[in-house]
Amino acid sequence: MSALIRPFITRTTYLRWVHLVLGSALAVPYVAVAVTALGPLLSDGPVGLGLWSGWVLAVQIAFVAAACTATALVPVARLLSGGLAKALVADLQPERAESWPDRWRTVVWFALHLAAGSLIGALTLAVPPFVLVLVLSPVLDMPWAASAYRWFGFGEPWAPLVAIVLVFAGFHLVAATGELLSRLAPALLGPSEQDRLRQRVEQLSERNRIASELHDSVGHALNVVTLQAGAAARVLDANPEFAREALTTIAESARHALTDLDHALGVLREDPRPEPTTARDLEDLEELARATDLAGLEVVTTVAGDPAEVPGHISRESYRIVREGLTNALRHAGSVRVDLRVRVHSGLLELEMTNPLGESRSSRRSGLGLSGIRGRVRALGGEAEAGAADGKWRLTVRIPLRSSA
Template sequence: MTAAALRRAALGRRARLRWVHLLLGGALLMPYYLAANTLLVLLVQDPDRGAFIPSSVFWQFAVFALALAPAAVTALYPLVRPLEGAAARALCGVPEADLAAGPSRSWAARGRTAAWYTLHLLTGGIVSGMSLAVPPMAVVLIASPVTALPAGIEDLYRHGGTDFPWPALAPLAGLALLALVVGTSWAAGSLLARCAPVLLGPTAADRLAEAEERALQLALRNRLARELHDSVGHALSAVTLQAAAARRVLDADPAFARQALTSIEETAREAVGELDTVLGLLREDGTAPTAPAPTLTDVDGLLERTRAAGGTVDFAARGGLAEVPAVVSREAYRIVQEGLSNALRHAGRVPVRLRITVDDDDVEVTLENPLKPGPAPRRQGGGRGLLGIAERARLLRGDSSSGAHDGVWQLSVRLPLRGEAR
């Protein structure tokens, strides 16, 4: 490393910020130091002289060490970690990705934070003390050739012998003391920067909580995608087919055209309501106006809109649709909606057979429609509808299957009535 690089490392902007960080640690240590000093004065008594006033260097270091114990205890407070992390990020130059974002959630994280806080105050106290005590002494030594030395230092030189030019070396000694402060500050700042990712970084529990949060966000995104695909996508498919049917028979059958236009209006209005419901999930305050989500009891209206688009639906239900639990009923309605939309989109105006069976344990939905003559339609992997149906079934601990058999496309879904949603 060149001299310029060493100078930048020791006196550059990052080194100066780390020195400020260490001074902050020394300032944080002062209340603990004063409390420990007061406690020592009260506890240690001299029978002859009364209260003990710690004045020697040994006792000053003893108070310093004693002050670190309560500092470590207060660092167990969960909010200490984000506060210290912010200081380490801004002043020590530690990357944000290496530090935990939130409060300490476990005792392991609190213990690491306490160790970091103690190390910060320890190194900060040493550097702060040196920064306060050493520079004045260094200035006196550097200026000694033109000013008189203090009596104590003059006596020290005399004890060293008169043959060696001790006074002439005083400026070099002053520069060495300043270099010692700079070097100690640089070493302490580098030590804290290296320890920050280990002591203030995320623990295994933090990483697990972050992964769970990401999974929840992904699940919410997938839910919104399914709702938008099944509700708005179905409405747009139905409106497209209804508009095409109305255009073809506008002159020959005005009554049917009016019926189709009416159905388009109703379908669009309901789609807007369902869109408001889906978008309401995005608002954190939950104040968005939402329409009630449709359930199996609303399947008749869905069939009417499908028939208005030119499709033929043969529907039969067995069991009480109104008795299906709300969460299962909503998901079953979306599955029926997506199945009908797929039939209209891929097979056209073909007869569709819909069966919904409700028993004591399950609700089963089956949709069948003949395939179009010609090349087999590329349905698997071509869209998100079947994947969304499978996800809905899986979330309710059910199952689904789909495929072509003897010229008929069949979709079968089973949803447990008492299965807990995942």
């Protein structure tokens, strides 16, 4: 019994009915032109004469089909049809048709929507008055209704029962038609298999980028903070001034790490945010070197050229590359001297970092750090080289300043 009543009490049925009736309304202009213009033109007479001759009807149907196809092939039609279809599938995310397969799938959907809508629209106009007649005819004197009953094959006493059956059948027809379209909507208006694969690849790529961001920024901050905290604890009594400076740097590094972490989490929550206003660039290398010095790594920086000539996005990425290089040196070589050379010339930015390998450190370096540096450099259209030679580790980066990445 609940299955019989459900279409009457669920909101979904009425949303589907509205969607189907809109399909009927969309079909009206095409049918009106076919009837009022093509009918008289092809039958050589006023509207209605010769309208139902076979070849005239075939031409009219062909015209309606061609006009609907031409409309659905417009790229924006997919977006509009998808917007209407959200009444059937709430989580449908329609987009413009950018490829011919998408356009032809839109044509199929448009045809189904208009055909099913025209059927439901016609029944919506015809059935309620007929049901009203069936209900009132046993009470009111309607001789013409009795002849209509005999034509349909039932007597007047059965009229109210037939009216109830028609009402139930109408609601269930709307529910079933809407259910069919709701199952077809994702396949015809949603992303194709190729689009879904591309979106998945983009999501994974973005997540990997965020993981690299967190590794570079938060990982560097934690490494530096850990070493600075240990150094401050060791000299707290003997050199309180150094300990105070180290604690100040720890607080500053933690604030910057929290800013980067908040930005990355915003992207993960699908709430993209602009680059943090506190994002650092090549002009902040001195501060970075000072913080790393306090962690036990001696950084000697040489700058040739004007870092202000470096575009903002390249300057920020280059700062992160240097930061990751210093983190790697601190992790793999310990308390050593790092020579950092920055050179801006001839439309090119060159970064070179050199440090001893360390007595107990391996010359082999791998993992997220170096791969992250190479990924950033490739994204900027540059090249990166890293390797050990003569007891030293050298990282060299070249980035064209006209990079548009």
